Amino acid sequence: MINILKNLSLISLIGICFYLGTWQIDRGQDKLSIQRDFESQINTEYSDIKQLVDKPVRYKKLYATGIFDESFFLLDNIVFKRKAGYYVISPLIIGDKVLLVNRGWVDNHSRQKYPLIETPKSMVTIKGYVKYPMQLLELSSNNITKKKPYVIQNINTKQISKILNKDIYPFIINLNEENQYAYTYIPIKNKNNHLKHYMYAGQWFLFTIIGMFFLFILNRRKNGKS
Structure with missing residues (x-):
């Protein structure tokens, strides 16, 4: 029963980490799209x-x-x-x-x-x-x-x-x-904003891989004992 709970917890964490990684990728794509719009219009x-x-x-x-x-x-x-x-x-x-x-x-x-x-x-x-x-x-x-x-x-x-x-x-x-x-102007900061989201995505995907590794080790030990 304890092993089942451990498996479910790890699987849940893996799913959450993977979701957050893909979400950061989407955010990065949005920021990249914004940057491209800015660059295409700046000299018009x-x-x-x-x-x-x-x-x-x-x-x-x-x-x-x-x-x-x-x-x-x-x-x-x-x-x-x-x-x-x-x-x-x-x-x-x-x-x-x-x-x-x-x-x-x-x-x-x-x-x-x-x-x-x-x-x-x-x-x-x-x-x-x-x-x-x-x-x-x-x-x-x-x-x-x-x-x-x-x-x-x-x-x-x-x-x-x-x-x-x-x-x-x-x-x-x-x-x-x-x-x-106009009142106080806040400068536009679009340059390479997408990169930090890709970096965060990489971190979440790394956590996903680590979670999968621990899940593999947990079940390997379980199978070894049985």
């Missing part, structure tokens, strides 16, 4: 968002003209230089649609007092690159607060569309560093 010219026909690739350079809505969203749990803060997400109204614009990072000085965000009143033209919302860690069951300023844990375009009562582009634009409406 800016395109008018109104001329888009298909869904743009990540990091495609776009410019857009519109008016910022007075509402804004603070994307929570963004750490920069070991400080907690927010990304400022401002809706840019372009005709009958809305483009979510990431204006950069601001410090979270206090949970009781939100940062003062200035919103331009006149027509503006912004330039930036395309990013698609990613699922971040949620520290609360509610993704978005009910009162202004709206604090969000993830960019959920459907929720924001309901609040603004307008259709929203399925991507966001990260403002360029030199843009006059």
Whole structure:
């Protein structure tokens, strides 16, 4: 009975290690795809968002003209230089649609007092690159607060569309560093990010092999005794 439990435990650990290894491989492939998108777009010219026909690739350079809505969203749990803060997400109204614009990072000085965000009143033209919302860690069951300023844990375009009562582009634009409406710019770090995931995958596969070795030894001893 004890040997059966040992076998089941080892098999479970082997399965978990193998799964984590394949998961890290998938993560590495995703990061490699992101890096390739970045490299393919870095030297291209800016395109008018109104001329888009298909869904743009990540990091495609776009410019857009519109008016910022007075509402804004603070994307929570963004750490920069070991400080907690927010990304400022401002809706840019372009005709009958809305483009979510990431204006950069601001410090979270206090949970009781939100940062003062200035919103331009006149027509503006912004330039930036395309990013698609990613699922971040949620520290609360509610993704978005009910009162202004709206604090969000993830960019959920459907929720924001309901609040603004307008259709929203399925991507966001990260403002360029030199843009006059931008706050603190966090540099892009894409180069060779995939390699660490392949390294982690190698470690998990090594643990898988070690687990299989111990499983072999355990059953070999069992067969020797019998």
